[in-house]
Amino acid sequence: MAGAAVAATGSSGVPGEKVDWRLAAPLGLTYLAFFAAPFAILLGVSFYADPEQTRLGFESWTKFYGDAFYLKVILDTLKLGVFAVVATTLLAYPLALVFRAASPRAQRVLIFTILMPLLTSVVIRTFAWIVILAREGVINQTLIGLGITATPLNLLQTELGLVIALTQIEMPLMLLPLLTIMNQMDQNLIDASRALGASKWRTFFKVVLPLTLPGWIAGATLVFASATTAFISQSVIGGARLVYLPALIYQQVTVVYNWPFAAVASLTLLFTVLAGIMALSWLGRFARTS
Numbered sequence: 001m002a003g004a005a006v007a008a009t010g011s012s013g014v015p016g017e018k019v020d021w022r023l024a025a026p027l028g029l030t031y032l033a034f035f036a037a038p039f040a041i042l043l044g045v046s047f048y049a050d051p052e053q054t055r056l057g058f059e060s061w062t063k064f065y066g067d068a069f070y071l072k073v074i075l076d077t078l079k080l081g082v083f084a085v086v087a088t089t090l091l092a093y094p095l096a097l098v099f100r101a102a103s104p105r106a107q108r109v110l111i112f113t114i115l116m117p118l119l120t121s122v123v124i125r126t127f128a129w130i131v132i133l134a135r136e137g138v139i140n141q142t143l144i145g146l147g148i149t150a151t152p153l154n155l156l157q158t159e160l161g162l163v164i165a166l167t168q169i170e171m172p173l174m175l176l177p178l179l180t181i182m183n184q185m186d187q188n189l190i191d192a193s194r195a196l197g198a199s200k201w202r203t204f205f206k207v208v209l210p211l212t213l214p215g216w217i218a219g220a221t222l223v224f225a226s227a228t229t230a231f232i233s234q235s236v237i238g239g240a241r242l243v244y245l246p247a248l249i250y251q252q253v254t255v256v257y258n259w260p261f262a263a264v265a266s267l268t269l270l271f272t273v274l275a276g277i278m279a280l281s282w283l284g285r286f287a288r289t290s
Contacts (some may be wrong), residue, residue, distance in 0.1 A: 039270075046263035053260065060260040064268070070248075074268060077228050077245045080162070081276060084227035085220045087167040088174040092219065096178045096212075100185075111179075118172050126236045129165040130156065133237070157239035165237045166227050173226060174219035181215030182208075217284045224276045229269065245269040 049057030064070050099110050117125060132138050135152035143149045155161035185208070193203040231246035238244070245265055252262035 042263045042266055045260055046267060048260040051256075051258040051260065060258075060264045064261065064264045070265075073243050073245060073248055074272060076243070077269070078272060078276070080159070080166075080234075080244060081224040081228040081273075083159075083163045084166045084170055085174075085223050087163055088171055088223050089216065089220070091167065092171065092174040092178055095175060096182050097208075099179055100182050114172050114175050114179075117169070122169060122230075123232055125169055126165065126233050129161075129168070129237060133161045133164070156237065157241045159238075159242060162234065162237045162242065166230060166233055169230070169233060170223045170226055173222040174216075177215040177218035177222070178212060179215075181212045185211050214284060217280050221277050221280050224280070225273050228273055228276070245272065 045053065046060055047056055047058070049055050049059040095110075099107055102110060133155040134140070135154070135156075137155075139155065140149075140152040143153065144151075155164070189207055189211070190203060193207045194200075198206065228244075229246055231250065234242065234244045235247055235250075238247075245268060249262050249265045249269065252258045252265060
């Protein structure tokens, strides 16, 4: 037992001084098999110049980045992720504050309500939103009943309808990290701010928001990555009128059979998501140093 502990902690026996690299071998091999190797294959396929993959060249890259349509698809995919993050943020913070102020019994009910969508298939939730957003759906019937509009609104196959659906679908990914951080927040800091004369809004922006920023960044990262790659929601709610990178990749692979071009689009989607994650990480580091 003692020998095993020494071997695990290094020759000196001091915990944390030296770690046996073999402990990371299972994770490293898994990463190599399921990410690094497919990424290398995808990168190699992208440098074929023709769909038959008979000659090498940069034609797939130049075709993708030289066409204004595909550049617009990239921007629309980024914009969809940003809109989803903004919408979930605007709804998550009030819900998190209500959760923090609720009684323990009410918190259990709220946490069950938050987790319940995760127990339902995203396909079922997406098709449910078709019923809600349809011209004869709940939203349009409510608006007409209240006299806000005389004719049904076109919400399906629109960016607005897609953002509304994604906001509900991705909301647990924003709320759970935010609730975790908010429950660890010291109530005395909020009380001190209010005792010094700060209003509720000033207390929120000067105390609550900075303290919960790590939780928001974690939630925003999950929402952005999930919304930009939400192929089912984008295809079902957005339809053929809205083209995003996941749908473009699917079309190139299953309809056009242009695998090199699909590889370029796939790598672009990967880099797009990584760029958003890096931007959020930079925001977190900047917030901690300011």
